Structure formats: structure tokens, C-alpha cells
Amino acid sequence: MQWLNQQAVTEHLTMQAAIDTIEALLHLQAAHPSWVKSPERLVIETFSEELFSNDNNISKHSTGSHLSMPATIYDGTQEYTAVKLVTICPDNPSRNLPTTTAIISVSNNATGEILAVMDGVYITQVRTAALSGIATKYMARTDCQSVAVIGCGGMAYEQLNAVLTVRPEVKTVYLWNRSEQGAEQFKAQFARDYGQWDVKLHVCTQLEDAIKDADIINLATRAEMGLFGIEHIKPDVHINAVGAYLPSMKEVSNEVVENSSMVVVDDLTGCRHEAGDLIQAHDTADCAWTWEQLSGDLQALVTGKISDVITEEVSTPKTKITLFKSVGAASFDAAVALYVAQRAEQQKLGTTLC
Template sequence: MQLLNQAVVTEHLNMQAAIDAIEELLHQQAAHPNWVKAPERLVIETFGEDKEHSSGSHLSMPATIYDGKKEYTAVKLVTICPDNPSRDMPTTTAIITVSNNDTGEILAIMDGIYITQVRTAALSGIATKYMTKPDCQSVAVVGCGGMAYEQLNAVLTVRPDIKTVYLWNRNHEGAAQFKTRFARDYAQWDVEISVCEEVGDAIRDADIINVATRATEGLFSIDQIKTDAHINAVGAYQATMKEIGNDVVANSSMVVVDDLAGSRHEAGDLIQAHDNSDCTWTWDDLSGDLQALVTGALKKEVTKSAGVTLFKSVGAASFDAAVALYVAKQAEQNSLGTSIDW
């Protein structure tokens, strides 16, 4: 069994590999629906009933994948701790186990923080690849927390001609830190990064808008963005959260989710739009999911239609499993990390 800490996972997992692993999974699911199994994740709200604790959550996310030769199980355990930034610790902590279902042998135990960030971003990268025009020139980052780095990296991976990045964060210092860190750690991208005082300044000229926040109401309106902008929304992961306004949802020419079942329970933006009697959008207006987009079940001519497009991600255990399985196989083949007897 291989033990893989965050440094090892980060060194041996790149964005293109994650995108490829998830696209392969989506094709596999379409061709062989029984090869991938991922029950709805268990979410437990953590204690937040006093002034010393902000309510977070613990998630248990199992999935099995049969690759045509063997079946594997990956289980991710996640704890979301809203108070951690004040402790100089990541908001999301996670660990993943990967095992061989033929024998029950655990192949790898790995840090799941980076995998969570990369697989979430890879989903946005895939959506951007299929839902945006090839000549996009600019991207806005709304919310500059830990997830935002790989979100931007994913968009630049599939749209490498982008030259301008606009940043906005409720805490201006957070955006400034993002700019410094991204320029240092992602030097492969030749982009000009600007920190904006207002969210409207960041999104006004953006071809692509990445949103990753814990907001509880829409952060911008449809008249503040370009008429053909594409939005990747990966925050608002609970029904009570919302970062994309009802008017944006209702006026999007395409709305695509990563996981059909999960979005009905967790995509706060869409749940609240559907439930609001003043909003014209309902679940019947959903265009489809990422699998349909990648496999072509959502017709190409539809994805090229004019207008704002919206991708909403809530995550699913199968996506973590696909990326974790890639890392585990690399570890087994190349003796990565620390090998121990169990």
C-alpha cells in the first residue's frame, strides 16, 4: 500500500490528466452505466451553535469503478471547516482510500485536498471546453479562496489563448494574495492579472466567469455581464446557499450540471430559482448534464447557441474516484510515496 501526502499528489497530478480521467469516466458511464456506482454522499452538519464555532460539514463519499478488467473502490472523507482560514489552515480537509475490490486490498491512502481542488476545477475545465467559444480572451475569478487557483488553471488549460484575468474577493487582501501566488505557482500562464474593487468591474468584460463562494444571494445580475459570457459556478454547495442570481439562471441559454441527482439536493442557485414564483426557470429548463455534453447527447449545435451559458457543479464521488484511481495507479506503477505493509 502506498501512502501519498499532499506534496506527492501535487507533484504527480496535473490538470490535463484530471480532465482526461474525468472525460474517460463520463464516456465509460454512458457506454456502461453499471460500471460506475456512486450513492448519494452523506453530509453531516458540524457543530456551530456557539460563538466559537462556525457550522461546517463532514462528507462521506464512496464510489466504485470497473475499468474493464478490475473493479476499484474509492472513498473520500471530507471535513469543511469555515474557521480554518483564521488558523492559517485550508477550509477543506480530505483523505481518500483506493482499494481493489477483487481482493479488498487497499492500494493507496492519499491526501484528498488537492484532488478535491483539481477534480472540481477539471469539471469546470471540461464545461468550458465544450460550452465556450475557442477565442475567449478574458476570465473573471469571483471568490479567491483555495478552490479558485485550480479553477483558473483549468480554464487556462482548455483555453490557453486567454490573456487577461480579473479578480474580485470580498476581502481585497485575499485577491491581492491570489494574484501574487498564482503568478508564482502557475508561471506557465502568460496572463495579465488585475485586482478589482467591485465585482461588476471584474465581470463586465469577461468571456468566462469562475464563481466559488459561500454566498447566500446572487452576486451579480444578467445586465452586468457579456451577452455571451460563460459561467462556472462551483460554490453554493447547499440548498440554502446562492451565488448566481435568478435572473442570470433564467436568462441563460444553456444550464448544465455535473451531476443530475446531486444538483437537485445541493445546487442552491438552481433550487432557489426553481422554487421562486417570480423566476421563470424550472428544472424542466435544465439543458442536461456534463456526461451528455461530453458524449454529444447534447447536440453540438445547441452548445454553440448564442447567449449566456451556465455550468453548475456540486461534485460527485465518482469524479473524485476517477482522479484518485489515476493517482493510485501511477503510485503503484512508479512506487510513489511511501510503501507500507498493512
């Protein structure tokens, strides 16, 4: 059994490898639906608000979540199980710690042998970003020149890296964060750690300035209401929304949702229960969008079951806005973790524990 800390995982997992691995998983699921099993993840709210009034110590903590995410993958020869345990701690940036902490185990189901245990923070960031990369590859214009990064936390680095991986022609990146200091920190760190991309990074003090000229918008916030309307964005912009992972959260306004010519999600079941942007749009009486108008999921997009070409027949021909909404699913983590575990076993990466 190999133990891989965050440094080891980071050194041996590239964004392109994650994108290729997840695309292969989506094709595998389409061809053999029973080969990939991913039950809905268990989400437990931590430091929930109903406890606040009873305990002053608890009230010092922001509400977070603990998630348990198992999945099995049969590759035609062997079956594997990966289990990810995640804790989301919104107060961690003030402690100079990542908001999301995670660990993943990968085992061979034939023998029960644990192949590897690894830090899951980077895998979570990369697989989430890879989903946005895949969506951008199929949904965004091929001549995109600019990206807006809205929310400059830990997830945003790899999300931008993924978009640049599939759209290397992008030259300009606009940054906005609720804390301008956070955007400045992102600018310095991205320029230092992702020097392979020849892009100009601009910090914007107003959100509207960051998004008005963007061809692609990456959202990764804990917002509870839509951040902008259609008058603030280009009529053919592509949006990747990976924040708002609870029904009570919302980054994408109802107006943007109902005026999107294509809405694609990463996981149909998970999004119906967790994607606050779409749940609230569906449930709002004066919003025209309903789940019946969902274009489909990422698997259908990648395998060609839904077209990446926006046509006049789609519900709202006034715009060509495309929207990808992601909440994550254990199968994506499992595929990427299995890739890392198999590399670790073959190349003796990390630390051998037994």
C-alpha cells in the same frame, strides 16, 4: 499500500491528466452505466446553528460540513472502490489552513487490498476544477480572451488553471474577493506557482468591474444570494459556478439562471438536492426557470447527447449565456484518485506502508 501526502499528489497529478481521466469516466458511464456506482454523498452539518444558543464555545465556530463519499469503478478488468472523507471548516483561512480537508482510500474490490491512501485536498481542488475545465471546453466560446475569478479561496487557483488549460488563448484575468487582501494574495501566488500561463492579473475592488468584460466567470464563494444580474455581464459569457454547495446558498441570481440559453450540471441527483442556485430558482414563484429546462449533465455534454451549439430554439434567445453548475460527485474523485493510485503502484511513488 502507498501513502501519498499532499506534496506527492501535487507532484504527480496534472490538470490535463485530471481532465482526460474525468472525460474518460464520463464516456465509460455512458457506455456502461452499471460499471460506475456512486451513491449520494452523506452530508453532516457541523457546528449547526441550533447548537449556537446553548454553547458559547460552539458559537465561536462557523457552520461547516462533513462529507462521506464512496464510489466504485469497474474498468472492464478490475473493480475498485474509492472513499473520500471531507471536512469543510470555514474558519480555517484565519488559521492559515485550507478550508477543505480530505483523505481518500483506494482499494481493489477483488482482494480487498488497499492500493493507496492519499491526501484528498489537492484531488478535490483539481477534480472540481477539471469539471469546470471540461464544461468550458464544450460550452465557452473558442475565442475567449478574459476570465473573472470571483472568490479567491483555495478552490479558485485550480479552477483558473483548468480554464486556462482548455482556453490557453486567454490573456487577462480579473480578480475579486470579499477581502481585497485575499485577491492580492491570490494574484501573487498564482503568478508564482502557475508561471506557465502568460496572463495579466488585475485585482478589482468592485465585483462589477471584474465581470463586465469577462468572457468566462469562475464562481467559488459561500454566497447566500445572487451576486450579479444580467446587466452586469456580457450576453455570451460562460459561467462556472462551483460554490453554493448547500440548498441555502446561492451565487447565481435567478435572473441569470432564467436567461441562460444552456444550463448544465455535473451530477443530476446531487444538484437537485444541493445546488442552491438552481433549487432556489426552481422554487421561486416569479422565476421562469424550472428543472424541466435543464439542458442536461456533463456526461450528456461530453458524449454529444446535448449540443454545445446555442440555437435560436433554446428558451431565451436574447442571450447566449451558458451556465455550468457543479456540486461534485464521488465518482469524479474516485476516477482521479484511482489514476493517482495506479501511478503510485507502478512507479512506487509516496511511502510504502505495508
